[in-house]
Amino acid sequence: MKNQKHLFQLPEGIHYLNCAYMSPLLKSVEEKGIEGMRKKRNPISIKPVDFFTEANHLRTKYGRLINAPAAQIAIHPAVSYGMNSVINNIPYVKGQHALTISEEFPSCYYSAKRWCQKYGAELRIIARNDDLPQKGRDWNERILGAINRDTAFVVMASVHWMNGTKFDLEAIGNRCREVGARLLIDGSQSVGALAIDVQKYHIDALVCAAYKWLMGPYSTALSFIGEDFNDGIPLEESWMTRSNAERFDQLTKYVEGYKPGATRFDVGQSSNFIAVPMLNEALDQLLEWGIDNIQAYGKVLSAPLIEYFREKNVPVDDEIHRAFHLMGMQLPSHLDGEFLVGELQKRNVFVSLRGSNIRISVNVFNTEEDIAQLIAALES
Numbered sequence: 001m002k003n004q005k006h007l008f009q010l011p012e013g014i015h016y017l018n019c020a021y022m023s024p025l026l027k028s029v030e031e032k033g034i035e036g037m038r039k040k041r042n043p044i045s046i047k048p049v050d051f052f053t054e055a056n057h058l059r060t061k062y063g064r065l066i067n068a069p070a071a072q073i074a075i076h077p078a079v080s081y082g083m084n085s086v087i088n089n090i091p092y093v094k095g096q097h098a099l100t101i102s103e104e105f106p107s108c109y110y111s112a113k114r115w116c117q118k119y120g121a122e123l124r125i126i127a128r129n130d131d132l133p134q135k136g137r138d139w140n141e142r143i144l145g146a147i148n149r150d151t152a153f154v155v156m157a158s159v160h161w162m163n164g165t166k167f168d169l170e171a172i173g174n175r176c177r178e179v180g181a182r183l184l185i186d187g188s189q190s191v192g193a194l195a196i197d198v199q200k201y202h203i204d205a206l207v208c209a210a211y212k213w214l215m216g217p218y219s220t221a222l223s224f225i226g227e228d229f230n231d232g233i234p235l236e237e238s239w240m241t242r243s244n245a246e247r248f249d250q251l252t253k254y255v256e257g258y259k260p261g262a263t264r265f266d267v268g269q270s271s272n273f274i275a276v277p278m279l280n281e282a283l284d285q286l287l288e289w290g291i292d293n294i295q296a297y298g299k300v301l302s303a304p305l306i307e308y309f310r311e312k313n314v315p316v317d318d319e320i321h322r323a324f325h326l327m328g329m330q331l332p333s334h335l336d337g338e339f340l341v342g343e344l345q346k347r348n349v350f351v352s353l354r355g356s357n358i359r360i361s362v363n364v365f366n367t368e369e370d371i372a373q374l375i376a377a378l379e380s
């Protein structure tokens, strides 16, 4: 795959290695947003059927990306919303605990914490051993070792948002299945750049912010929620999730039932006429590129950077345990991370500081020149 910079409009001279923060907007996605906004100039252009069709397209496309049936996809405004929707529906059995990993993203951590507080359960946190030069294998093993018959659920990332560790979801999913624990994955830092298969990995819920690797607008997230939750109680009661929603003339013929699948967990006004067409367009583009091609492009692009870090004795994990699109490099303790990131910015190189890592993330809008400029800036 060649770089796709021409499909974006990042200003020339900017080296944006920060898709993990937020993706730039594809030109085509921007067009859809403007089109969506203009539609409301004349409300007769928005038909009752439009409240549902575009949203259903989203379910189909996200389902294709992660190998899930469209009916099991819910539309959310944020990961916090999706995780809460799921965790609220996990029953507690005396003696159970919940499990997460160290420095898990707050939207997941707080949802798990709330569940634990409600039932007086322990939230077990499996830490990474930062003293090891290659940390991923050990971390994965310790996660696997901690999952047991008293684990109600595991909530964790597929790729760690701060350090780029790639977790062995297949092994973790198998272990969860074995002991009857639910597996809830935050895919915000991987779906769209790294292949994932909810069926193969036995994932019960996969929640994903859409403004990063899915290249959608802000305030959008997509969640796969497995069939076991199909009788769950949603966070809110929207008319749109009810079985009679399509009949605008009969909405007050109140019904008991929801639409089938995970639609009951949709946020109200899930048909957002600006955001939904934008995200649909973005998913079309991702499906056309192919996720494996995006990951392979990241591998090629990041290779000189990995070599550079190795030369500088910065620990780099083995290939199986790190993602190619998101790298968190632990800074030597004598380096002031904030100062370093500030200095890089002065040279038009944009990365993030997350904890003691500089987080570098690459996607198809990046070029070899971006990497060369990063290395040159780090050197100077």
Ligand SMILES: Cc1ncc(COP(=O)(O)O)c(C=O)c1O
Residues within 6 Å of the ligand: 020, 021, 077, 078, 079, 080, 081, 105, 107, 157, 161, 186, 188, 189, 209, 221
């Ligand atoms: C791993 C991860 N999850 C979730 C989010 C966003 O969370 P929310 O959608 O709740 O704002 C981010 C944003 O940086 C993230 O890195």
